[in-house]
Amino acid sequence: MNRFLPREAWDRTLAIILLVLLLAFCTLIPGFYAGFGGTLAITEQFLPFGFVAIGLAVVILTGGIDLSVGAIASLSAVIMAILTKSAGLDIWLASLIALIIGAGLGWLNGIVITRLRIEPLIATLATSFIYSSVATALAGASPPYGFGKPFAVLGSGTIEGILPVQLLMFIVIAVGFSILITRTGFGRRIIMVGYNRDAAHYAGVAVPDLLRKVYGISGFMAAFAGIVLASYYDAVRPDMGNILLLTAITMVVLGGVSIFGGEGGILGVALGVLILGVLRQGMLIAGFSDMVTTMLTGGILLVSIAAKNLLSDRGFGYGALLLRLINSRKQEAAPPNT
């Protein structure tokens, strides 16, 4: 792609949108602002999507995709529930094992993609069928529920009654992943592979090895989301992860990550998660049906990508936004060469 927009500019735009959204909802929707803690508690409804989105973003940065995140979330949560309910394991130990299994399932995706040379889209579609049927088989007719109060802290606990534990974890994870991508050798290699896989290979990046790790990370974050969901609902179901995938992809793309790889960052993804989550929950509180909010999600996705493409031509300024939208005829963006 020839066009590009400075990532900072996109992040800044997202931050402004988020602020405007919060202000608008607090003033316009009765019941949205329910005290500081009350409003923050809204995030508990959508942050499991955010955990998945952050893991998925890492995969998409390499130019790949992981369609099995929902299935991995379900399977890991079911395994956790069975280990603690049927095998009598301590619930935290069971959760840890489930997280490791989630990472293993993601790593298996990586094996299928790199060793069998199957396109990520097809490979993870296939494994998602396999993983979710295993989850269904394991869960049986009446999946376990009721994990006790200490475990519920993960999904619905708060610090001092104000800061939800989920939000705290999300912030820590987002910052950690942001450092991973921008400041470490591992992150640099991910971006190289995303932009130009061949050149990365010539530069000595062990590409298959890197991809296996990346899909492992995605699987780990999906399992994490599954366990948080189990804690939030105090129950598991073999299809509980199904809703995660498409919303998480939307959050990643809204966050400015190019679906072709290379371009984008975790900060943007975190903002994308918050914008989409706040918007959907706000609409639901305001009394709109789920149908309307879903429709709006689709519209936002189209508008954000269109805006990004139109803005990325040359330079960037908010004042020029309208002008460019009207006068989008000049589509010249090739770089000078010789």
Place this chain on the structure above:
Amino acid sequence: MLATSPPTLAFGQDQAPDQAFAPRSGRLSALAIDKSFLANRVLKRVSLSLSPGEVHTLMGENGAGKSTLFRVLAGIHRPDAGTITLDAAPLDLRNPHAAQAQGIYLVPQEPALMGELSVAENMYLGMLPTHGIPARINWRSIRTSAQTALHTLGLDIDVRDDARHLSIAQQQLVECAKALLRGCRIILFDEPTSPLTSREVGFLFGIIRRLRDDGYTLGFISHRMDEVMDISDRISVLRDGAVTDEVDRTGFDRARLVSAMVGRSLSFDRKRIHRAGVGTPALTVRGLTHPTAFRAIDLDVHPGEIVGFAGLIGAGRTEIAEAICGLREKSAGTVMLNGQDITTASIPHIIEAGLVYVPEDRARHGAILPMSIRDNATAGQITRLQRGVGLLDRVREAEIAKQTIARFRVRARGPAQPMRELSGGNQQKIVFGKWMSTNPSVAILDEPTRGVDVGAKEDIYRLIEELSDAGMAIIVISSELEELIALCDRIVAIYAGRITAELRGAEITAASVGAAFLGAGSPPA
């Protein structure tokens, strides 16, 4: 490719049935053209006229604005200011299609054929003639006329073949045939010869001369002085986006052109004092064999020695280099680096052990264009830059980037500038610098000066010699005779996947290396 040349080029409107216009040859003029990309002013009020029946060459360093000027003339870029006229009538070239409608065609630097489509489909791309029913494409007539067009150019290519099977030279000539099929009479060649061997260049020049004699208006860009002197009727020199000199055939003078180009004088008669390799070889290759591309390659390269790989494109030079560096499979043989067996080692391991390969295809294998100069300059040594838990040493990164820019005299705003904004020559310097900053003991340079201007070429030659003096063992793969003669202590001729000759010291002459290119004196296979 056939070498027979038919007397005339009978192309025109009858070959392009869908076009209602009648393109003609004529005097194409650019008047006071201005063009900027972001803050970068690439063309500064440039005026230039191309006349019918003339080959008009643009010379200048990388980044001087030559390609940009041609792209403006071909409707790819719109100028910020200035006008373009054809026989004094102003033209509005909104896009390449509008330019082609006026008979202007640009043969791009990298041929832009679609590899998965057939040659015929490529040639008719965007102008498929239909037969009666609009949706029905008459493939038979397309194939016939495409085949005729290629035969008229003296090309022996099957138009049903996929374009990806063509060599770069053939692709370039197909681009040229595309221009003729569209009835274009003004053809601009953006550095067509840089990926070609001297024989292929001769063939292309034959075609260009015939076009000129038929009254076509021809624009040409090249960095190779000999070629330019040979083919041009008129030369314009660009420096920093402005025309600094224009001469016709009577005024051709190397020294004058070079000083107009770079603003300083360069030495042309450099010749290396050939050194014999002594001591233990840094790189030893024995019996290296690939299932199809090459076999039984034996090679020793000593510290401080520069060994040249001479041969035609497709002879297996790149394949051998990639196999040595672990980038390509091999079915037999061993590779030893400073006494260490690296035959089956991984690429990161080979790089760490001190063997690097600077690839020929800069855009695909060398540079990561959307990333910054800094990220590109340090891409070969990420492992060494990691501290503690894997955090990159940003101070060291910035240092490496700054050193690379300074040492290779890269024209750039700074380490944070994206690679894609640099000109080809400056990109090449960064890619070169990326590998040299890892301090390898052996380096394989594949066409190190492809698409690089005279000034940058001198810089790169100087650096190669400096590195060699410092004890690096170097292999240079090149299609340029002069380059090999000027640089190498020893030249290995590779023909059809085998080493067919080895020249050292006084044996290295233009005649002997030229013969080696063509596999002359090869032992019976």
